[in-house]
Amino acid sequence: MTTLHGGAATDVGRVRQVNEDRFLVRDDLCLYAVADGVGGHQAGEVASQTSMETLEASFVEPTTEGLVQAIMAANDAVWHLAQSASEKRGMGTTLTAVALVQEDGEEHLAVANVGDSRVYLFSRDELSQLTEDHSLVEELVREGQITKAEAHMHPQRSIITRALGMEPEIEVDHLQLLPYKGDRLLLCSDGLTNEVTDERIESTLRRFSDPADAAQELVRQARAHGGNDNITVVVVDVVDDDQRSERASAALAAEPPTSAASASPGSRALEPDPPVARAATATATAPRPVATSHRPPRRRRVTWRVLVFCVCLGLVGAVAVGAVGWYARNTYYVGLAGNQVAIYRGRPGGLLWFQPTLQERKPLTVDEVLAARLPDLRAGHSEATKADADRYVNELRQEASGLTGANTTPPPANTPSPGTTVKP
Ligand code: MN
Numbered sequence: 082m083t084t085l086h087g088g089a090a091t092d093v094g095r096v097r098q099v100n101e102d103r104f105l106v107r108d109d110l111c112l113y114a115v116a117d118g119v120g121g122h123q124a125g126e127v128a129s130q131t132s133m134e135t136l137e138a139s140f141v142e143p144t145t146e147g148l149v150q151a152i153m154a155a156n157d158a159v160w161h162l163a164q165s166a167s168e169k170r171g172m173g174t175t176l177t178a179v180a181l182v183q184e185d186g187e188e189h190l191a192v193a194n195v196g197d198s199r200v201y202l203f204s205r206d207e208l209s210q211l212t213e214d215h216s217l218v219e220e221l222v223r224e225g226q227i228t229k230a231e232a233h234m235h236p237q238r239s240i241i242t243r244a245l246g247m248e249p250e251i252e253v254d255h256l257q258l259l260p261y262k263g264d265r266l267l268l269c270s271d272g273l274t275n276e277v278t279d280e281r282i283e284s285t286l287r288r289f290s291d292p293a294d295a296a297q298e299l300v301r302q303a304r305a306h307g308g309n310d311n312i313t314v315v316v317v318d319v320v321d322d323d324q325r326s327e328r329a330s331a332a333l334a335a336e337p338p339t340s341a342a343s344a345s346p347g348s349r350a351l352e353p354d355p356p357v358a359r360a361a362t363a364t365a366t367a368p369r370p371v372a373t374s375h376r377p378p379r380r381r382r383v384t385w386r387v388l389v390f391c392v393c394l395g396l397v398g399a400v401a402v403g404a405v406g407w408y409a410r411n412t413y414y415v416g417l418a419g420n421q422v423a424i425y426r427g428r429p430g431g432l433l434w435f436q437p438t439l440q441e442r443k444p445l446t447v448d449e450v451l452a453a454r455l456p457d458l459r460a461g462h463s464e465a466t467k468a469d470a471d472r473y474v475n476e477l478r479q480e481a482s483g484l485t486g487a488n489t490t491p492p493p494a495n496t497p498s499p500g501t502t503v504k505p
Pocket of ligand 1: 271311
């Protein structure tokens with residue numbers, strides 16, 4: 082009979098007013114979980130609390146499917162609660178859980194996850210992350226758009242793409258692995274992983290043998306590093322594995338030496354070799370592309386509303402730039418190209434990064450143009466279309482030819498001169 086023993090610690094952190102994280106440690110049921118609630122007006126607490134209570138009550142069939150069903154029941158409970166009152170609308174919670182289950186007459190550890198809380202395995206002195214975050218930055222990393230290091234510093238690293246209570250149906254990632262004596266599982270909210278590196282977590286799990294002590298120390302480190310979020314840590318030890326380790330070792334010893342086995346002769350004779358014995362059957366479903374609009378409002382997290390707002394702002398900006406660009410490129414002006422009158426496309430002096438381009442040099446020089454027109458030409462005389470600009474140049478030419486030698490005379494006015502009266 083496999084025996085598990087868990088210990089936990091949680092803390093509000095140094096910035097938040099309320100701890101919206103919840104955890105579940107039930108050694109008797111071999112069930113452990115962490116939930117990180119989101120939503121204003123204490124709704125986050127309600128969501129995480131409800132999810133833990135429902136999971137605890139619904140996990141009646143100790144199979145991986147039973148665990149997934151219990152998490153779906155928790156989703157249902159949070160979803161219905163969220164629909165019941167306007168101040169609870171949009172609340173949700175992450176949920177990550179570990180349970181001892183029976184599959185094909187064999188005991189397994191089932192790991193299930195929704196959101197960005199995590200489960201790590203500390204085995205044979207090495208830490209590895211078992212769950213995949215349902216977060217925006219994780220998707221960007223998977224798509225190769227940013228690196229892991231960039232993800233850690235990303236301003237939108239708190240946006241999650243899947244959470245309980247946001248939709249009537251939920252997809253639950255799950256996997257199972259064989260429990261070995263000495264293995265240690267770590268369940269935690271992002272309040273730990275955003276503050277403490279994997280290396281520090283690993284060394285802490287190595288130093289503290291009691292699960293509760295290890296959990297407490299990790300929470301202390303997250304606080305010391307900033308404590309910008311609620312921090313919750315559950316550490317679960319496999320204290321007895323029903324001689325699984327010994328049987329695996331014996332089976333391994335009975336086998337003829339393989340290249341892998343001979344690579345480390347005798348050094349790990351009393352332990353199972355992970356590639357042979359562990360057989361962690363990852364049955365996690367492929368993450369479906371989920372819109373980032375599943376995140377409820379929260380003080381420090383970037384909400385989907387903010388995201389939608391930013392997208393709208395971006396669109397408005399793009400339209401504005403497009404309009405300015407169109408305007409900048411589709412107007413004309415008459416100006417000077419050296420000593421010559423010329424037509425330019427664009428705005429005099431340019432607009433934003435749209436520089437005017439020379440369209441046509443006209444056979445008309447500065448000397449021929451009326452002196453009164455020159456300031457206008459030097460500044461650039463704008464016209465809506467190329468035809469208008471041509472017409473303006475023709476006017477200049479007519480003035481030049483009609484008034485040769487009278488350069489100081491202003492152009493004829495279109496308005497009636499003062500003193501003219503209109504007869505009835
Ligand atoms: Mn959190």
